[in-house]
Amino acid sequence: MIKTTNLTKKYGDFIALKNLNLEIKQGEIFCLLGANGAGKSTTINLLLNFIAPTSGQAFINDTDVVKNAKKTKSFLTYIPENLMLYPTLSAVENLDYFLGIGGGKFYKPELEAFLEEAGLQKEAHHKRIQFFSKGMRQKVGIALAIAKDAKVLLLDEPTSGLDPKSSNEFGELLKKMRKNNVAILMATHDIFRAKEIGTHIGIMKQGELKHSFATDQISLQDLEKLYLETMNLNEV
Amino acid sequence: MIFQIIKKEVQEILRDGRFKISFFIVLFLLVASVFITSKQYSSINEQYDSAEKNERTVWESQGAKNPHSAAHFGNYVFKPKLPLSLLDQGVDKYTGISIFLEAHNRNQAQYSTATDQTALSRFGELTPDFILFFIIPLIIILVGYNSFTKEIEGRTFYIIKSQGVDGWKLVIGKWIAALIPTLIITTLLFLIAGIILSNIKGFGVFSWSSFGILYLIYLIYYFIFTNVILLISSISKKSGIALVSSLTFWVLACFIAPKIASNIADSKYPYPTQQEFSENIAKEKSEGLDGHNPWNQKSKELEEKVLKEHNVNSVNDLPFNYSAYRMQKSEEYQAEIYAKHYKKLKNQFKKQSSIYKTLAVISPFLPARFLSMSIANTDYQSHINFSDAAEDYRIKTQAFLNGNTEKNSKIGERYVASADTWKDLPRFEYTPASLSEKLNENTSNFVILFLWFSVTGGLLFLTNKNY
Numbered sequence: 001m002i003k004t005t006n007l008t009k010k011y012g013d014f015i016a017l018k019n020l021n022l023e024i025k026q027g028e029i030f031c032l033l034g035a036n037g038a039g040k041s042t043t044i045n046l047l048l049n050f051i052a053p054t055s056g057q058a059f060i061n062d063t064d065v066v067k068n069a070k071k072t073k074s075f076l077t078y079i080p081e082n083l084m085l086y087p088t089l090s091a092v093e094n095l096d097y098f099l100g101i102g103g104g105k106f107y108k109p110e111l112e113a114f115l116e117e118a119g120l121q122k123e124a125h126h127k128r129i130q131f132f133s134k135g136m137r138q139k140v141g142i143a144l145a146i147a148k149d150a151k152v153l154l155l156d157e158p159t160s161g162l163d164p165k166s167s168n169e170f171g172e173l174l175k176k177m178r179k180n181n182v183a184i185l186m187a188t189h190d191i192f193r194a195k196e197i198g199t200h201i202g203i204m205k206q207g208e209l210k211h212s213f214a215t216d217q218i219s220l221q222d223l224e225k226l227y228l229e230t231m232n233l234n235e236v
Numbered sequence: 237m238i239f240q241i242i243k244k245e246v247q248e249i250l251r252d253g254r255f256k257i258s259f260f261i262v263l264f265l266l267v268a269s270v271f272i273t274s275k276q277y278s279s280i281n282e283q284y285d286s287a288e289k290n291e292r293t294v295w296e297s298q299g300a301k302n303p304h305s306a307a308h309f310g311n312y313v314f315k316p317k318l319p320l321s322l323l324d325q326g327v328d329k330y331t332g333i334s335i336f337l338e339a340h341n342r343n344q345a346q347y348s349t350a351t352d353q354t355a356l357s358r359f360g361e362l363t364p365d366f367i368l369f370f371i372i373p374l375i376i377i378l379v380g381y382n383s384f385t386k387e388i389e390g391r392t393f394y395i396i397k398s399q400g401v402d403g404w405k406l407v408i409g410k411w412i413a414a415l416i417p418t419l420i421i422t423t424l425l426f427l428i429a430g431i432i433l434s435n436i437k438g439f440g441v442f443s444w445s446s447f448g449i450l451y452l453i454y455l456i457y458y459f460i461f462t463n464v465i466l467l468i469s470s471i472s473k474k475s476g477i478a479l480v481s482s483l484t485f486w487v488l489a490c491f492i493a494p495k496i497a498s499n500i501a502d503s504k505y506p507y508p509t510q511q512e513f514s515e516n517i518a519k520e521k522s523e524g525l526d527g528h529n530p531w532n533q534k535s536k537e538l539e540e541k542v543l544k545e546h547n548v549n550s551v552n553d554l555p556f557n558y559s560a561y562r563m564q565k566s567e568e569y570q571a572e573i574y575a576k577h578y579k580k581l582k583n584q585f586k587k588q589s590s591i592y593k594t595l596a597v598i599s600p601f602l603p604a605r606f607l608s609m610s611i612a613n614t615d616y617q618s619h620i621n622f623s624d625a626a627e628d629y630r631i632k633t634q635a636f637l638n639g640n641t642e643k644n645s646k647i648g649e650r651y652v653a654s655a656d657t658w659k660d661l662p663r664f665e666y667t668p669a670s671l672s673e674k675l676n677e678n679t680s681n682f683v684i685l686f687l688w689f690s691v692t693g694g695l696l697f698l699t700n701k702n703y
Contacts, residue, residue: 098396
């Protein structure tokens with residue numbers, strides 16, 4: 001569902017991403033771990049075609065993200081670290097707008113059903129977003145993915161700053177999405193959450209994918225150790 | 237998709253308290269300006285009607301007298317206040333409203349509204365054209381300055397991009413949404429004005445087609461402003477910068493550019509001073525035929541020529557009153573002098589106009605303003621047309637009066653025309669230029685306005701093609 005072949009991004013002499021080869025199938029959650037500047041967000045931005053690759057290719061649902069940018073975007077939903085919506089509009093209005101600009105047309109009860117499925121309480125559906133917590137906003141993002149019937153979910157540190165309860169709720173939502181055969185790529189710093197919800201984990205450093213493995217092949221302790229070793233922080 | 241964008245933008249606009257307050261202030265100003273101007277319009281037209289009737293009565297009630305005395309008695313013609321001046325008063329305030337017509341002299345229009353007002357009037361008046369040209373663009377700025385920057389500042393930009401939105405659809409959606417308040421205000425103003433004007437009878441012909449063209453001109457002006465404001469917003473990184481840049485454009489386009497154009501035109505093609513103009517005419521008049529002076533060199537030449545033509549030895553043998561004939565020839569000669577000097581003025585005006593037309597490329601305000609004044613018949617060209625019509629009427633009046641003496645009396649005789657004579661003088665009628673003539677005169681302004689629209693629109697689309 002998500003595939004990259006030798007995907008590289010350079011800014012002058014600086015290599016932000018180097019020969020990334022990645023494949024995430026339907027029903028998989030791939031958690032990308034790494035320090036700031038490791039290349040996690042660059043990978044997501046390349047998959048979104050927000051930036052153009054220097055070399056290599058990226059595919060979403062077998063469609064080249066550069067050559068067919070608009071088509072690939074119809075398959076995916078993107079939730080950044082801090083999903084910002086229109087503060088003066090309600091959750092339903094925001095959802096209606098973002099689905100609308102993607103070409104979707106839904107009636108109000110359908111929009112409410114999507115928000116409910118994403119775990120947003122009914123009483124919040126028609127409240128202005130300016131009164132929402134970050135966790136509530138992320139749920140609107142998930143509702144967007146549900147409504148779009150997205151095949152791919154790209155998440156850039158979505159649980160950062162969330163309280164444990166909200167973070168757990170968000171993890172449960174991702175597991176639900178996975179059961180619906182959605183391919184999920186999540187960039188995160190949260191090793192615990194990656195181990196808990198991911199089916200696969202990748203560790204990145206300085207633009208390179210250093211390790212990639214299935215989550216069930218490694219314990220949380222070993223994962224933490226490997227991560228620290230990779231980051232050259234094992235002495236800490 | 238476009239509808240969704242418009243809907244969301246309008247929802248945001250409607251929930252913005254700043255906009256609500258501004259919208260209602262402008263709406264209030266607008267209704268007040270139309271109300272005040274329509275009152276003035278009705279009052280001026282009543283005065284015009286009354287003055288015209290009185291003037292004719294005075295003319296017709298002169299009683300039995302010599303026609304040349306009647307020529308010196310003179311009469312006034314009044315400039316009608318035309319219906320579309322309700323929307324754009326143009327230069328009407330500064331040009332005179334009546335011309336005194338008399339023998340031997342071409343007088344200029346006098347009694348301009350501005351001369352009757354206090355110094356405070358220099359700060360401008362609350363008129364519909366002030367709101368249409370200066371205030372409504374501010375509404376466009378208020379609505380549109382952060383149209384794109386708010387997406388970057390609010391980080392919604394990334395979600396929009398991830399939805400695969402077409403840049404041009406986003407631009408059209410935002411463009412239409414930014415125009416909706418302006419369209420409501422402008423349409424409301426034109427509706428009120430249309431109802432008022434179509435119901436006022438007896439003061440000039442109200443033309444719906446001119447009215448429609450005027451509406452179209454303002455819409456194009458607002459389209460251009462919307463293009464520019466959204467373009468600024470789309471290339472600015474912050475809303476604050478976009479707001480300052482937009483206001484700078486407003487000041488440059490609406491205030492600085494007209495001053496620059498006016499200063500360049502005046503310095504390149506200056507008008508003579510009133511003193512120079514009058515002295516030049518007086519000098520030429522003194523060198524030519526004087527109807528009152530039979531011993532003048534030119535009078536002698538004319539006499540010799542006429543006697544020769546009619547093969548007689550004395551003016552007493554001529555079959556008409558030679559004295560009236562000489563007076564008419566003198567009038568014709570003086571009219572030619574006036575025509576020559578006024579032609580120079582008109583040529584200077586044409587040269588200045590051509591500078592204005594060329595400089596209209598620096599601001600959309602200039603071509604829009606020229607078009608608006610022209611369609612409303614309140615531009616300087618319309619005043620010249622009125623002034624020329626008055627001069628034609630003066631020449632015809634003198635010909636009528638001198639002709640009457642020439643036919644009905646003999647030289648040396650003290651001729652007194654009957655009291656009914658004055659009724660035979662046709663009334664002064666002034667028909668303003670037609671809409672098609674106005675459109676032909678302003679082709680270049682239309683072209684420049686469309687160029688502004690196309691270029692700014694093109695840039696807006698190109699800038700946001702890959703949103």
